[in-house]
Amino acid sequence: xxxxxxxxxxxxxxxxxxxxxxxxxxxxxxxxxxxxxxxxxxxxxxxxxxxxxxxxxxxxxxxxxxxxxxxxxxxxxxxxxxxxxxxxxxxxxxxxxxxxxxxxxxxxxxxxxxxxxxxxxxxxxxxxxxxxxxxxxxxxxxxxxxxxxxxxxxxxxxxxxxxxxxxxxxxxxxxxxxxxxxxxxxxxxxxxxxxxxxxxxxxxxxxxxxxxxxxxxxxxxxxxxxxxxxxxxxxxxxxxxxxxxxxxxxxxxxxxxxxxxxxxxxxxxxxxxxxxxxxxxxxxxxxxxxxxxxxxxxxxxxxxxxxxxxxxxxxxxxxxxxxxxxxxxxxxxxxxxxxxxxxxxxxxxxxxxxxxxxxxxxxxxxxxxxxxxxxxxxxxxxxxxxxxxxxxxxxxxxxxxxxxxxxxxxxxxxxxxxxxxxxxxxxxxxxxxxxxxxxxxxxxxxxxxxxxxxxxxxxxxxxxxxxxxxxxxxxxxxxxxxxxxxxxxxxxxxxxxxxxxxxxxxxxxxxxxxxxxxxxxxxxxxxxxxxxxxxxxxxxxxxxxxxxxxxxxxxxxxxxxxxxxxxxxxxxxxxxxxxxxxxxxxxxxxxxxxxxxxxxxxxxxxxxxxxxxxxxxxxxxxxxxxxxxxxxxxxxxxxxxxxxxxxxxxxxxxxxxxxxxxxxxxxxxxxxxxxxxxxxxxxxxxxxxxxxxxxxxxxxxxxxxxxxxxxxxxx
Numbered sequence: 001x002x003x004x005x006x007x008x009x010x011x012x013x014x015x016x017x018x019x020x021x022x023x024x025x026x027x028x029x030x031x032x033x034x035x036x037x038x039x040x041x042x043x044x045x046x047x048x049x050x051x052x053x054x055x056x057x058x059x060x061x062x063x064x065x066x067x068x069x070x071x072x073x074x075x076x077x078x079x080x081x082x083x084x085x086x087x088x089x090x091x092x093x094x095x096x097x098x099x100x101x102x103x104x105x106x107x108x109x110x111x112x113x114x115x116x117x118x119x120x121x122x123x124x125x126x127x128x129x130x131x132x133x134x135x136x137x138x139x140x141x142x143x144x145x146x147x148x149x150x151x152x153x154x155x156x157x158x159x160x161x162x163x164x165x166x167x168x169x170x171x172x173x174x175x176x177x178x179x180x181x182x183x184x185x186x187x188x189x190x191x192x193x194x195x196x197x198x199x200x201x202x203x204x205x206x207x208x209x210x211x212x213x214x215x216x217x218x219x220x221x222x223x224x225x226x227x228x229x230x231x232x233x234x235x236x237x238x239x240x241x242x243x244x245x246x247x248x249x250x251x252x253x254x255x256x257x258x259x260x261x262x263x264x265x266x267x268x269x270x271x272x273x274x275x276x277x278x279x280x281x282x283x284x285x286x287x288x289x290x291x292x293x294x295x296x297x298x299x300x301x302x303x304x305x306x307x308x309x310x311x312x313x314x315x316x317x318x319x320x321x322x323x324x325x326x327x328x329x330x331x332x333x334x335x336x337x338x339x340x341x342x343x344x345x346x347x348x349x350x351x352x353x354x355x356x357x358x359x360x361x362x363x364x365x366x367x368x369x370x371x372x373x374x375x376x377x378x379x380x381x382x383x384x385x386x387x388x389x390x391x392x393x394x395x396x397x398x399x400x401x402x403x404x405x406x407x408x409x410x411x412x413x414x415x416x417x418x419x420x421x422x423x424x425x426x427x428x429x430x431x432x433x434x435x436x437x438x439x440x441x442x443x444x445x446x447x448x449x450x451x452x453x454x455x456x457x458x459x460x461x462x463x464x465x466x467x468x469x470x471x472x473x474x475x476x477x478x479x480x481x482x483x484x485x486x487x488x489x490x491x492x493x494x495x496x497x498x499x500x501x502x503x504x505x506x507x508x509x510x511x512x513x514x515x516x517x518x519x520x521x522x523x524x525x526x527x528x529x530x531x532x533x534x535x536x537x538x539x540x541x542x543x544x545x546x547x548x549x550x551x552x553x554x555x556x557x558x559x560x561x562x563x564x565x566x567x568x569x570x571x572x573x574x575x576x577x578x579x580x581x582x583x584x585x586x587x588x589x590x591x592x593x594x595x596x597x598x599x600x601x602x603x604x605x606x607x608x609x610x611x612x613x614x615x616x617x618x619x620x621x622x623x624x625x626x627x628x629x630x631x632x633x634x635x636x637x638x639x640x641x642x643x644x645x646x647x648x649x650x651x652x653x654x655x656x657x658x659x660x661x662x663x664x665x666x667x668x669x670x671x672x673x674x675x676x677x678x679x680x681x682x683x684x685x686x687x688x689x690x691x692x693x694x695x696x697x698x699x700x701x702x703x704x705x706x707x708x709x710x711x712x713x714x715x
Contacts (some may be wrong), residue, residue, distance in 0.1 A: 066099025
């Protein structure tokens with residue numbers, strides 16, 4: 001079980017919940033009540049009540065609300081002369097008395113709309129010194145909860161005997177965070193949720209881009225390492241007070257989660273076991289894997305290792321690749337055993353056949369991957385190639401250079417891990433990998449085997465393996481450390497990544513590949529290409545998803561022959577509007593659909609121009625093919641179809657980095673910027689300029705005439 005599964009497992013035993021909401025959540029920046037947030041809070045409590053939870057609310061905000069109201073009252077009762085005088089700060093106790101009335105009135109109104117009854121309980125520090133009070137408190141709360149009433153607690157600041165109730169931290173409790181922790185213990189709660197104006201506890205001030213959200217607080221690791229920012233803009237404590245209260249409650253046996261009160265459903269997510277906010281638990285140190293590192297630390301380590309890798313000679317980098325290939329073959333039995341366990345689990349879990357197919361490492365695959373890595377090792381050195389050189393006193397070179405750190409997120413296919421890792425080593429890049437959970441064992445053993453072949457002078461942290469899905473949002477924030485994200489997987493995955501990060505994203509959202517059979521096509525060739533494109537590996541992104549056929553082929557029987565051949569291979573046929581009507585076959589739900597299985601769409605078109613228009617309207621600019629003996633028609637198709645790869649009389653399955661001679665591929669890009677089509681080593685490189693001078697200065701370009709002589713050089 002992964003750490004993230006363990007840390008949220010406690011919620012299944014939760015019955016009684018204490019929720020504390022702070023002033024920064026209750027009020028807006030101008031001091032007025034935040035009606036939307038309070039409404040969302042009440043709706044969540046209503047839902048918890050309905051689900052059978054016992055909910056106790058501890059609320060701040062009375063002083064803030066009262067201050068805003070009294071300021072307004074003072075303003076309208078002041079003369080112009082009064083306003084010119086220095087303004088005296090309002091009495092905090094008066095603010096508390098006025099604000100508490102308004103705050104509770106609002107809670108009562110909101111809960112009444114949801115058919116929930118609430119009750120007000122005001123307490124002071126001194127109350128808890130009386131054993132009789134504490135006994136009565138338990139009895140009262142027990143009675144209220146049995147009636148499905150929500151008790152709402154607040155410190156009674158209006159009559160508190162503390163000299164400075166907003167600064168004095170003496171006593172049994174000193175603010176509403178510590179009051180919430182005290183009540184959680186006193187009332188034997190199963191969970192304490194502290195709502196804040198940030199997502200949880202960060203390693204530094206949340207405004208600092210280098211700060212990371214801490215998902216599970218481990219006292220032995222984090223105490224003393226966290227830098228706190230400013231206190232709450234309106235309340236007494238801020239994060240320092242919350243952490244103090246959380247540690248106090250957690251080590252007394254009550255789990256605590258600090259999370260944002262600005263989100264509309266965070267409390268429900270916490271109780272559904274989602275990894276939201278920061279968890280405090282007395283057993284947290286037992287859950288954390290030894291040597292676990294944060295997202296930023298992992299990315300920084302990859303960058304540092306990549307710089308050491310770049311410093312190696314071409315021969316030494318090639319040797320690493322050859323060592324990786326040998327290590328894979330030496331550990332083939334172990335790798336296959338782990339992969340078979342993943343496949344068995346996926347089948348038992350009822351995953352789709354297309355996913356299970358992508359997951360399995362078929363016989364001979366390890367040897368094939370090892371040989372591909374050896375091809376990569378023997379290719380021309382990609383780093384430091386000189387593309388352009390200008391010599392005119394000052395020698396200026398444009399050279400190839402690694403991008404830096406890559407984050408690759410992929411689903412199902414463990415072979416992708418091997419291809420990507422080898423390309424990263426070859427191109428001198430650091431790498432972070434996140435594979436699908438269904439390939440957890442396969443990815444773990446492949447990562448272990450590959451990194452064991454990396455010399456200590458470079459460091460095995462050159463390639464980091466991300467094991468938790470919840471770490472992805474943190475990684476996607478690291479635009480100062482990670483240089484490129486490449487998602488390999490479903491349309492949903494790619495689209496989600498693109499909308500979640502500032503880091504450049506390279507990839508394709510769909511693989512809707514077409515084969516157009518023209519009227520002049522060779523009959524046998526057309527059959528071979530169509531069958532190969534669809535059935536050789538149906539789950540691949542370069543498999544045919546739509547077969548377009550010239551209308552004349554309907555009369556001479558070629559279309560029927562193609563359909564019969566596909567059906568013999570087990571392909572389920574769907575039709576476009578025209579084909580479904582003429583051939584009496586089920587109509588496809590969409591012409592823009594990637595089946596990734598033994599199924600495809602067939603449509604009839606008038607000519608090559610109609611085929612091109614169809615591809616542009618319904619395709620994904622991945623790979624498209626024409627089968628024809630008319631070279632003029634073929635050239636028209638090749639010129640006008642705007643896809644990453646366009647073929648004449650060849651299966652779409654050739655759209656692959658290894659088959660293109662790239663050694664391997666990190667993915668296929670349908671982007672028009674940087675790299676397009678199968679992305680090999682060159683797609684993982686950028687360029688930089690190197691100048692070699694002998695004391696030249698610009699000096700306002702006085703008396704200088706620039707002449708540039710380009711010289712093509714071999715690497």
